[in-house]
Amino acid sequence: MGTVATYSDRARIKVADSARTQLLDSEVVGILNGILETIYQSLVGVGSNLVYSVGEVTTVDGTPEYSPSFSFDGFLRNGSWVDGEDIYLSQVPETDKIKWDYDSTTNQPEVFYLTEDGKVGYLWVPDAAYTIHHTYWKPLTALSNYSKDDFPWGGIFNRAIERLLIVEMLEMQGKDASLHFGFAQQELDRAMEMVYTRGIKRERVSSDMFSIGGI
Secondary structure, three states: OOHHHHHHHHHHHHOOOOOOOOOOHHHHHHHHHHHHHHHHHHHHHHOEOOOEEEEEEEOOOOOOEEOOOOOOOOEEEEEEEEOOOOOEOEEOOHHHHHHOOOOOOEOOOOEEEEOOOOOEEEEOEOOOOOEEEEEEEOOOOOOOOOOOOOOOHHHOOHHHHHHHHHHHHHHHOOOOOHHHHHHHHHHHHHHHHHHHHHOEOOOOOOOOOOOOOOO
């Protein structure tokens, strides 16, 4: 049994729904996915290493655009570089191609851009095989199986997710969830302390991850 079932069953007991008369398992999974999306956005906001990774693209002489072997939700600022170099590649709009003589000049790439279909392009257009490293945001994988799935992020947010699920369930029942929201915020604070201990790339912190009534 995965952690989704373990912590959701606990939440059901606390809202008097252990008999599943209020919500189906599939409906609970839908609520959990919304909670995970909000936490994921907050982790991206502080640059947590729980949600980014580093991948590589190897260029070919004369080829400007590539489909990376990794899935990504964008790249981190100051997180892309040519192997062996100590200067970061900055991201520019695709329309900047006209400034780099992309149809007639090749050289070692200095910037990159993203296309509408998820490819990565380089300017200058590469004149040789370069290994280019990209620090990218890992996409969040949605939960789909109540019984078998596990929560992401190594268990750091499990108790916070349980408390937030309780808040959602109580609100759907028309009950006061303020007490449990306070418990949820405490669990979120503890989890974020662990996030900072694990490591972040950049500091951009907001005061509260959630607000009552609008999770």
